[in-house]
Structures are given as structure tokens and as C-alpha cells.
Amino acid sequence: TQLLEQSPQFLSIQEGENLTVYCNSSSVFSSLQWYRQEPGEGPVLLVTVVTGGEVKKLKRLTFQFGDARKDSSLHITAAQPGDTGLYLCAAGGADGLTFGKGTHLIIQP
Amino acid sequence: DAGITQSPRHKVTETGTPVTLRCHQTENHRYMYWYRQDPGHGLRLIHYSYGVKDTDKGEVSDGYSVSRSKTEDFLLTLESATSSQTSVYFCAISESAGPSGNTIYFGEGSWLTVV
Numbered sequence: 079t080q081l082l083e084q085s086p087q088f089l090s091i092q093e094g095e096n097l098t099v100y101c102n103s104s105s106v107f108s109s110l111q112w113y114r115q116e117p118g119e120g121p122v123l124l125v126t127v128v129t130g131g132e133v134k135k136l137k138r139l140t141f142q143f144g145d146a147r148k149d150s151s152l153h154i155t156a157a158q159p160g161d162t163g164l165y166l167c168a169a170g171g172a173d174g175l176t177f178g179k180g181t182h183l184i185i186q187p
Numbered sequence: 188d189a190g191i192t193q194s195p196r197h198k199v200t201e202t203g204t205p206v207t208l209r210c211h212q213t214e215n216h217r218y219m220y221w222y223r224q225d226p227g228h229g230l231r232l233i234h235y236s237y238g239v240k241d242t243d244k245g246e247v248s249d250g251y252s253v254s255r256s257k258t259e260d261f262l263l264t265l266e267s268a269t270s271s272q273t274s275v276y277f278c279a280i281s282e283s284a285g286p287s288g289n290t291i292y293f294g295e296g297s298w299l300t301v302v
Binding site for chain 2: 111118119120121122123126166168172173174175176177178179180
């Protein structure tokens with residue numbers, strides 16, 4: 079089982095600030111996914127990264143996959159209250175994804 | 188939104204009673220999963236299915252059984268509920284797992300409290 083360490087565990091910042099959250103492992107991933115979960119709902123896929131060094135952008139969110147495919151980061155530019163939620167990284171195959179414990183993000187107006 | 192329906196959405200039950208959670212999908216996806224989510228532990232896989240009548244254990248399968256008699260339905264049963272099984276249970280589905288990874292779609296969750 080791949081162990082995924084996410085940091086920070088909790089982050090509370092003001093609207094308009096930038097932030098980065100991290101997902102790290104000692105294992106090499108064939109691919110890695112980021113999910114966002116809002117209270118009372120199931121996680122929703124944001125992005126899948128596959129290639130080492132890959133960078134993907136989703137509006138104000140930038141996802142990067144490490145060159146060695148052992149780590150990933152999520153950068154949010156000009157955070158908004160709507161970005162509040164639990165951000166999860168995950169990796170795995172058909173036998174199910176392994177998830178990190180997540181970063182709880184609160185964006186204060 | 189992926190067509191995944193979980194039932195019941197909320198349940199309170201007593202220790203020692205059997206409980207069955209149902210997951211129904213309308214996407215005809217091959218893979219179905221049951222996860223539980225707990226503070227401090229995150230999402231953990233209980234059981235999964237890779238086809239009708241084909242199931243396998245996940246990370247935290249003790250105390251749980253599953254059945255899949257039809258493509259669209261995946262049942263999770265707690266034979267004798269314990270307080271440690273108080274949790275939020277998520278069903279998830281996936282069409283396939285290829286080079287781009289396994290894209291999983293989650294249901295809205297079932298809140299189970301064992302008293």
C-alpha cells in the first residue's frame with residue numbers, strides 16, 4: 079500500500095492570498111489524482127497527473143507532479159471562499175485508490 | 188454528477204444489529220468500491236468489486252461483507268454492528284483503470300451511527 083503524506087493538515091488564509099499544499103510519498107506513482115471534498119458530500123476529481131514534471135492548470139489551481147513521480151503539489155492563486163474544502167491526493171489502480179488524509183483549507187472573506 | 192445513489196443516507200442503529208448499506212449506479216461501470224471516512228484516518232477502502240459476484244477485500248475489511256449480484260448494485264453489510272463502525276460510508280464507481288489512473292466517482296455518503 080502506498081502511503082501518501084499530505085501537508086499542511088489545516089490551512090486558514092484570507093481571501094486573495096496564494097497557497098500551496100503538498101502530497102509526498104516514498105513510492106513512485108504511475109499517476110496521481112487530486113480530489114476536493116465539501117462538507118456533507120463525496121470527493122470530486124479535480125485532476126490526474128501522469129508524467130513526471132507535468133504541470134496542469136485548472137483556472138486558479140496549478141497542479142505539479144514531481145520529476146521523480148513521488149510527490150505532487152497544488153497551488154491556488156488568489157484564493158476565494160469557494161475554494162474552502164478538503165483537498166485529497168490519491169494514487170492506485172483498479173483495486174482501489176489509496177488516499178492521503180487531506181488538507182483542510184479555509185478561505186476567510 | 189455520476190449516477191450513484193446510496194441508501195440509507197443516515198442511519199442510527201444499536202450495537203449487535205445487522206446493517207446493510209446499498210449503492211446503486213446507473214453508469215454501467217465495472218468497478219465498485221466501499222470506503223469509510225473517519226477523522227484522523229481519511230478515506231479507507233473496505234471492499235471492492237471488479238464485476239458481478241467478483242469482490243475482494245480492502246484495507247479495513249474486518250467486520251464487513253459485500254455482495255454484487257447485479258452490475259448496478261453493491262451492498263455493504265455489517266453483520267453485527269459495533270461502535271467502531273460509526274462512520275461515513277462512501278460508495279464509488281470506476282469504469283476502468285488505465286495508464287491515466289483510476290478515475291473514481293463518489294456517491295454522497297451514508298452516515299451510520301452505532302449506539
